[in-house]
Amino acid sequence: MARFTDEELMRKVQEGFIVESEADMTETYKKALIGQLTVQGDTELMSAPAYFMAAKDAPSTNTMVSATAIIQDELGHANIAYRLLEDLGVSRDELLYERPPARFKNPYGFDQPLVNWAELVTANGLYDRAGITLLGDVHRHTSYGPLKRGLVKVGMEENFHLRHGEVWMRRLCEAGGEARDMVQHAVDWMFPMGVEWFGMPDEKKHHNAQLDFKLKGMTNDQLRQTWLKAVVPLCDELAIDVPAHMNPDTEQIELEFEFPVQYDPGAKRWLFDEPITWDQVWDRWRARGPMNEEFVESVRRSRLSVEKMLAA
Amino acid sequence: MGKLQLYEVFARRQRADRFEHIGCVEAPSSDLGRVYAWQTYDEAKWFEMIVAPRDAFHCVNRAEQPFTLHPSEEALT
Ligand SMILES: [Fe+2]
Ligand SMILES: [Fe+2]
Numbered sequence: 001m002a003r004f005t006d007e008e009l010m011r012k013v014q015e016g017f018i019v020e021s022e023a024d025m026t027e028t029y030k031k032a033l034i035g036q037l038t039v040q041g042d043t044e045l046m047s048a049p050a051y052f053m054a055a056k057d058a059p060s061t062n063t064m065v066s067a068t069a070i071i072q073d074e075l076g077h078a079n080i081a082y083r084l085l086e087d088l089g090v091s092r093d094e095l096l097y098e099r100p101p102a103r104f105k106n107p108y109g110f111d112q113p114l115v116n117w118a119e120l121v122t123a124n125g126l127y128d129r130a131g132i133t134l135l136g137d138v139h140r141h142t143s144y145g146p147l148k149r150g151l152v153k154v155g156m157e158e159n160f161h162l163r164h165g166e167v168w169m170r171r172l173c174e175a176g177g178e179a180r181d182m183v184q185h186a187v188d189w190m191f192p193m194g195v196e197w198f199g200m201p202d203e204k205k206h207h208n209a210q211l212d213f214k215l216k217g218m219t220n221d222q223l224r225q226t227w228l229k230a231v232v233p234l235c236d237e238l239a240i241d242v243p244a245h246m247n248p249d250t251e252q253i254e255l256e257f258e259f260p261v262q263y264d265p266g267a268k269r270w271l272f273d274e275p276i277t278w279d280q281v282w283d284r285w286r287a288r289g290p291m292n293e294e295f296v297e298s299v300r301r302s303r304l305s306v307e308k309m310l311a312a
Numbered sequence: 313m314g315k316l317q318l319y320e321v322f323a324r325r326q327r328a329d330r331f332e333h334i335g336c337v338e339a340p341s342s343d344l345g346r347v348y349a350w351q352t353y354d355e356a357k358w359f360e361m362i363v364a365p366r367d368a369f370h371c372v373n374r375a376e377q378p379f380t381l382h383p384s385e386e387a388l389t
Contacts, residue, residue: 021376
């Protein structure tokens, strides 16, 4: 280590230098990268049980196949992030099997139950769009070579997930009636979830090692705006209501609610008349959503029993 | 689950293409390594995919080991 100082490395990566091995890193760089990869791996991993919960509601064998193909992709994506972490000396076993469920770093949205087909495809349309927005930015800008290469596969597959979501949202909306209502209900609670996904607004966040070291290229607000500019027109086109609109003067999407607001996970409902601070958002995230333990448990469950059988 | 080993995965899309390093899997045998590789890296219809244990690769011109991010000890001391 310590081929460079933090300041030297920051300057070099801003000029296009690609980090290929631990010898190129500083401690600060490595720490920021490990943080980023942990969020990435945990998000991919915990999307699998969330999607699986709803995939059981697939309307046919064909749709079941496409839903489980997406779940398989997500596990592959998690594997890529965790493999990169292992190469940085982090133990995957510890990450997967020894952390308390509350320490998983997936977004709050994947701590929520997805209970029907409309929620699954809306998650594909909104959450996988968030994934593409975040990881697409990392892929374009990251200074870490192994991650840039690993994300090629992820990007291709995420686009398939997104297409799956958008095509099915459209199908359900065109069918009208109950099918359309189910999409509207899903969007009602998932849209603000997606807005929150991108984290604290830039004005509240003074310093960001991930930006300094070019582990990503865009700020939280820029990423959120990119997501909004894809999701809001989609919903408009489907005549699905979202509390946001384009301001033609600024060419920015503006939210029609005070952000952030409180969420009632039991009722799956945003309390739009209850604006909160970011400290309170963090408290809610830290308290975890209703499915956190069960989802973590579900990816761990069979390992011990299989190990026992192999040892017998 | 048996001793796990890392297998580097290479593939090429079509005849005449070069092999590309597309990723890596961890498996207790090369047979399972092949299965995991084929199932995990299914993003394309590969013409050919091969796996080889990571420790079969030796760097020719750099101090760092290929694929691994841990610098080899003797090279840095
Ligand atoms: Fe993914
Ligand atoms: Fe996905």
